[in-house]
Amino acid sequence: MKITGYADKISARPGETLQFMVNCERPRYRADIVRLVCGDLNPEGPGIREQVVPTPANKSYKGRAQTIESGSYVLIPNSPMLQDLKSFTVQAMLWPTMPDKGTQAIVSKWQERRRSGFALVIQAGRLALQLGDGKGNVEVVSTNKQLLARQWYFVAASYDAETRRGTLYQEPQTDYPTVSDAGRVRKKTQLERVGSNQSALMFGALRTGSGRGKLDQKFNGKIDSPRLANRVLERADMERLKSGVPAHLQQSVVGTWDFSRDISSIRVTDVSPNRLHGETVNMPARGMKGYNWSGESMDWKQAPEQYGAIHFHDDDVYDAGWEVDFSLTVPANLKSGLYAARLRSGSEEDYIPFVVKPAKGKEKKLAFLLPTASYMAYANEHMATNAGMMELLSGRLAPFDKNSLFLNEHREYGGSCYDSHSDGSGVCYSSRLRPILNMRPKHISALGGDGSSLWQFNADTHITDWLEAQGFDFDVITDEDLHYEGLALLKPYQVILSGTHPEYHSLQMWDAMKAYQNQGGRLMYMGANGWYWRVAFHPDCPGLMEVRRNEGGIRTWAAEPGEYYHSFTGEYGGLWRNQGRAPQVMLGTGFSAQGFDISAPYRRLPGSFQARAAFVFEGIGKDEVIGDFGLIGGGAAGLEIDRADERLGTPPHTLVLATSQGGHTDIYLVVCEELLVTTPGLGGTENELVRADMVFYETPSGGAVWSSSSIAWAGSLSHNNYDNNVSRITHNVLERFLNPEPFVR
Amino acid sequence: MHTVYKISANDQDVVEEFNAKPIGHHSPALQRVLNVIRGQPVRDKYVLICTKPHKEWTLGQLTGERGKPVRMFKDQVFGSVEDAEREIFRRRWNLHTGTKG
Incomplete structure (x- = not known):
C-alpha cells in the first residue's frame, strides 16, 4: 500500500472538525468524503455501496511519505546536571526479554553525530558500557557474561574521569548452579574523556538524530529503579540507592526514578531532590511487577513499591504523530452515519472511516x-x-x-x-x-x-x-x-x-x-x-x-x-x-x-x-x-x-x-x-x-x-x-x- | 501446533472425501489428518493471497519471521478457494507421506 492514513477522532458531530493524516508515496492523491453503506467485495452479496458526499475537503492533495517510529522509551529532558557529568555511576534492575537481539540501550545519554556520551547497553547478549569521546571514537567495556532472558539482574556501570576506569556490575538475582551469568569488570579505557552532549537522557532506547526513524538500540524487557550519580559509587552505596537517597549520597545523586509513581499516566518521576522528571513515549507497559514483587499482592495499587518496573518493547506504538494533511468540518446538514475519507492515487487506495453523530437534540429513534x-x-x-x-x-x-x-x-x-x-x-x-x-x-x-x-x-x-x-x-x-x-x-x-x-x-x-x-x-x-x-x-x-x-x-x-x-x-x-x-x-x-x-x-x-x-x-x-x-x-x-x-x-x-x-x-x-x-x-x-x-x-x-x-x-x-x-x-x-x-x- | 499423529497410507480413504468437500463437515478420520496438516507452525506455511478479491487467489507461503514478505508463487493461481485447498492438500499429503494423494 502506497497510501495509508488515520484521523484524530473516531466520531464527530456537525460543526466539529476532524483532522486527517496521510502517508502517500505518490506525488498526489485525491480525497473524497464518502458515506459507507456496504464494504463487502463478495460478488454474491450487495457489493460495494458508497456515496460521495460533496465537502470542501474533496480535492487533490500533494502526497508525502509519513512513517511510524515504533519502540517505547522514557525521555528525561536534558539539564545542566545531566550535561555536566564527568564521572558517573548508572544503575538499574533489569529483566531483559531478548538479550540476543542486537545492541539495546538500557540508559543512554548519547549524541550520535559526534559519538559523544555514554550508554549502558546490552551488546551481544552481555551487559556493556558504551563510551564516546565526542571526536568520533567509541569504546565498549563488556562483562562478557551472557544475560539470561526473563531473569532479574542488578546492573550498573561507573566511569571515573580521572583514572579513565570503567566498571561494570552484572548480578543475577537468582543463582542457578552451573550457569555463569554474573560478571564484574574494571577496565582502564583508552578514551581521553567521555564527551558531553545536549541530548536527553533515555531509558530503553538511544536516539541517533532528531527526526523520525532515528531511534536505535531499542530495548525489550523491564527496567526498574534506574539511578544516576555524578561520581563513582561503591557497590554498597549502589545498594542503598535502591530504596532511597541517604543523606551522605544527596550530593552525589543526579536522579532516582521511581516508575511506581503515577502508573496510570505517562509521567516519570524523579524522587531525588533534583526532580529530573520525564515521560514515557509510545506507551511501554506499566503496572508491571518489579524485581521485588513478593507474590503477596496481586494489585499494584496495594503494593506500588513492588510494581516499579516498566516493560519496554521495540514494537510499541501510541501516536504515529503524523502531520495533518487535510481536515473536515462536519457540515450541519450531514446526516448521522458511517463515513470515510476515501484516498486514491492511481490504483492505490485507502479509507479512513469515521462516524458522524447527530447534532444534539436531533437524534432519530x-x-x-x-x-x-x-x-x-x-x-x-x-x-x-x-x-x-x-x-x-x-x-x-x-x-x-x-x-x-x-x-x-x-x-x-x-x-x-x-x-x-x-x-x-x-x-x-x-x-x-x-x-x-x-x-x-x-x-x-x-x-x-x-x-x-x-x-x-x-x-x-x-x-x-x-x-x-x-x-x-x-x-x-x-x-x-x-x-x-x-x-x-x-x-x-x-x-x-x-x-x-x-x-x-x-x-x-x-x-x-x-x-x-x-x-x-x-x-x-x-x-x-x-x-x-x-x-x-x-x-x-x-x-x-x-x-x-x-x-x-x-x-x-x-x-x-x-x-x-x-x-x-x-x-x-x-x-x-x-x-x-x-x-x-x-x-x-x-x-x-x-x-x-x-x-x-x-x-x-x-x-x-x-x-x-x-x-x-x-x-x-x-x-x-x-x-x-x-x-x-x-x-x-x-x-x-x-x-x-x-x-x-x-x-x-x-x-x-x-x-x-x-x-x-x-x-x-x-x-x-x-x-x-x-x-x-x-x-x-x-x-x-x-x-x-x-x-x-x-x-x-x-x-x-x-x-x-x-x-x-x-x-x-x-x-x-x-x-x-x-x-x-x-x-x-x-x-x-x-x-x-x-x-x- | 505440532501434532503427534503421523499420516500414513492407512489414511488414504480420506483423500477422496477431502477433494469432494475441502471446507465443511468432515469425518473424524479426515479431521484428524487436517489437524496435522493445517496445524503446521507459521514457518513455510501456505496461505492464499487474494490477488483479485473473490476471483483469483495466488499461492503464498509465510516465512515465520516477522516483517518478511509473504512468498508468492505467481505460477500457482487458482480460480476458486476449493481448487487452492485441493492443490495444497496434495502438496502436504506428499510431504507427510512421501506418496501422491
Missing part, C-alpha cells in the same frame, strides 16, 4: 452502536502471520488481502491486543492514532468465515447496508462516545442496534447500557461474543485502550500472574463474567463456542410459539429453517456463538426462540472458560454447548432485548435481495422495538 472498542482491540491484528493456529481455527487456508500483506511487513504500524510483542509478551494497549488497516471497507479477514470472510468493521457494514436497504432512519454512535458521554448518549433512542461482535466494554460503557435497559431502552444484539472483556481507556491520552488477558476466556496470550489490574485505571481486568457480569446479564446469552469455517441454520424452539414472541416470527413458517444461507459461512449462526444460561444471568422469563445446536462442524469448540475438567466431545457435532440461542425477553419500564447470538447473522440479511427469513425476523423485531408501546406495563 434508532442508533447503531458501532463497536469501536472492539475495532481497537483487533487493530492491525497479525494472527494469521504470527501464529500457526489460524488455519486450524478456520478450517481453511488463511486469505491475505493487500492490507494483511502490508501489515505483515510493516510491524512499525503496531499490533493488536490479539498479538504478542516481538519478545512474546502480550500487547495490552491499542491506539487508534495510527492507520488501522483491518478497520476498512473492502478488507478480507482470515477470521471471517468461508465466503465473504469479513470480521468486525467490514462485517458491520452488512448492518448499515440492511438498514439503508430497508429504509430505516438511523444514527450511528460509537463505543468511545458511550464511554465518555454515558447514558445521555443512549437516552434519546428507542432502540440500540449492536454490531456483529461488540466484545470489549469499559465499566462506563457497561453501566450506561444497563441503565438504558432499566429505563425501557430496547437493545437488538446483532452479533455474538459481546460484553465479554473489560477494558479501560487512558485517563489523559486520547484514543488509547487497555486489555488485560486474565484468568480465563478465549485469549491469544495470557497476562502474567500479578499483572491483572489495568494500569490506566487500577481496575481489575479480564472477563466481565469473572466480575459477576456475564454477557447473559446484559443480553440473555453469552459466548459459548467458536469456529470459523462454515455457519449453521437455526431451528425454532417452543419459546418461539409463545404469544409474547409472536411478533418476531410473523410470516415465518412453523417448521421453517432459519438462515440456511448467507455470505458468512453460508449460514446465519456462526463464527462466535452465544447461548442462554440462567446460572450465568439469563433472566428467568427469557424465551429461547431458536437454536443452531447440532448444526456446527467440529471446528467449533466449547469456549475454554467452560472447561473445568477436559473431556472428549467438545466439538460442534457432539457438545450441547456449541450453539447459538436466539432469545427475547422484556426489561423493566416497557423495554426488551432480542439477541441473534451469532456473528454471522448480519451476513445473511441481504440474501435473495433482502427477502429471506433472517431479514424478516430482524425487520419484525426492529419494527416492534421502534413502536413505543411498552412490552410490559
Whole structure:
C-alpha cells in the first residue's frame, strides 16, 4: 500500500472538525468524503455501496511519505546536571526479554553525530558500557557474561574521569548452579574523556538524530529503579540507592526514578531532590511487577513499591504523530452515519472511516452502536502471520488481502491486543492514532468465515447496508462516545442496534447500557461474543485502550500472574463474567463456542410459539429453517456463538426462540472458560454447548432485548435481495422495538 | 501446533472425501489428518493471497519471521478457494507421506 492514513477522532458531530493524516508515496492523491453503506467485495452479496458526499475537503492533495517510529522509551529532558557529568555511576534492575537481539540501550545519554556520551547497553547478549569521546571514537567495556532472558539482574556501570576506569556490575538475582551469568569488570579505557552532549537522557532506547526513524538500540524487557550519580559509587552505596537517597549520597545523586509513581499516566518521576522528571513515549507497559514483587499482592495499587518496573518493547506504538494533511468540518446538514475519507492515487487506495453523530437534540429513534472498542482491540491484528493456529481455527487456508500483506511487513504500524510483542509478551494497549488497516471497507479477514470472510468493521457494514436497504432512519454512535458521554448518549433512542461482535466494554460503557435497559431502552444484539472483556481507556491520552488477558476466556496470550489490574485505571481486568457480569446479564446469552469455517441454520424452539414472541416470527413458517444461507459461512449462526444460561444471568422469563445446536462442524469448540475438567466431545457435532440461542425477553419500564447470538447473522440479511427469513425476523423485531408501546406495563 | 499423529497410507480413504468437500463437515478420520496438516507452525506455511478479491487467489507461503514478505508463487493461481485447498492438500499429503494423494 502506497497510501495509508488515520484521523484524530473516531466520531464527530456537525460543526466539529476532524483532522486527517496521510502517508502517500505518490506525488498526489485525491480525497473524497464518502458515506459507507456496504464494504463487502463478495460478488454474491450487495457489493460495494458508497456515496460521495460533496465537502470542501474533496480535492487533490500533494502526497508525502509519513512513517511510524515504533519502540517505547522514557525521555528525561536534558539539564545542566545531566550535561555536566564527568564521572558517573548508572544503575538499574533489569529483566531483559531478548538479550540476543542486537545492541539495546538500557540508559543512554548519547549524541550520535559526534559519538559523544555514554550508554549502558546490552551488546551481544552481555551487559556493556558504551563510551564516546565526542571526536568520533567509541569504546565498549563488556562483562562478557551472557544475560539470561526473563531473569532479574542488578546492573550498573561507573566511569571515573580521572583514572579513565570503567566498571561494570552484572548480578543475577537468582543463582542457578552451573550457569555463569554474573560478571564484574574494571577496565582502564583508552578514551581521553567521555564527551558531553545536549541530548536527553533515555531509558530503553538511544536516539541517533532528531527526526523520525532515528531511534536505535531499542530495548525489550523491564527496567526498574534506574539511578544516576555524578561520581563513582561503591557497590554498597549502589545498594542503598535502591530504596532511597541517604543523606551522605544527596550530593552525589543526579536522579532516582521511581516508575511506581503515577502508573496510570505517562509521567516519570524523579524522587531525588533534583526532580529530573520525564515521560514515557509510545506507551511501554506499566503496572508491571518489579524485581521485588513478593507474590503477596496481586494489585499494584496495594503494593506500588513492588510494581516499579516498566516493560519496554521495540514494537510499541501510541501516536504515529503524523502531520495533518487535510481536515473536515462536519457540515450541519450531514446526516448521522458511517463515513470515510476515501484516498486514491492511481490504483492505490485507502479509507479512513469515521462516524458522524447527530447534532444534539436531533437524534432519530434508532442508533447503531458501532463497536469501536472492539475495532481497537483487533487493530492491525497479525494472527494469521504470527501464529500457526489460524488455519486450524478456520478450517481453511488463511486469505491475505493487500492490507494483511502490508501489515505483515510493516510491524512499525503496531499490533493488536490479539498479538504478542516481538519478545512474546502480550500487547495490552491499542491506539487508534495510527492507520488501522483491518478497520476498512473492502478488507478480507482470515477470521471471517468461508465466503465473504469479513470480521468486525467490514462485517458491520452488512448492518448499515440492511438498514439503508430497508429504509430505516438511523444514527450511528460509537463505543468511545458511550464511554465518555454515558447514558445521555443512549437516552434519546428507542432502540440500540449492536454490531456483529461488540466484545470489549469499559465499566462506563457497561453501566450506561444497563441503565438504558432499566429505563425501557430496547437493545437488538446483532452479533455474538459481546460484553465479554473489560477494558479501560487512558485517563489523559486520547484514543488509547487497555486489555488485560486474565484468568480465563478465549485469549491469544495470557497476562502474567500479578499483572491483572489495568494500569490506566487500577481496575481489575479480564472477563466481565469473572466480575459477576456475564454477557447473559446484559443480553440473555453469552459466548459459548467458536469456529470459523462454515455457519449453521437455526431451528425454532417452543419459546418461539409463545404469544409474547409472536411478533418476531410473523410470516415465518412453523417448521421453517432459519438462515440456511448467507455470505458468512453460508449460514446465519456462526463464527462466535452465544447461548442462554440462567446460572450465568439469563433472566428467568427469557424465551429461547431458536437454536443452531447440532448444526456446527467440529471446528467449533466449547469456549475454554467452560472447561473445568477436559473431556472428549467438545466439538460442534457432539457438545450441547456449541450453539447459538436466539432469545427475547422484556426489561423493566416497557423495554426488551432480542439477541441473534451469532456473528454471522448480519451476513445473511441481504440474501435473495433482502427477502429471506433472517431479514424478516430482524425487520419484525426492529419494527416492534421502534413502536413505543411498552412490552410490559 | 505440532501434532503427534503421523499420516500414513492407512489414511488414504480420506483423500477422496477431502477433494469432494475441502471446507465443511468432515469425518473424524479426515479431521484428524487436517489437524496435522493445517496445524503446521507459521514457518513455510501456505496461505492464499487474494490477488483479485473473490476471483483469483495466488499461492503464498509465510516465512515465520516477522516483517518478511509473504512468498508468492505467481505460477500457482487458482480460480476458486476449493481448487487452492485441493492443490495444497496434495502438496502436504506428499510431504507427510512421501506418496501422491
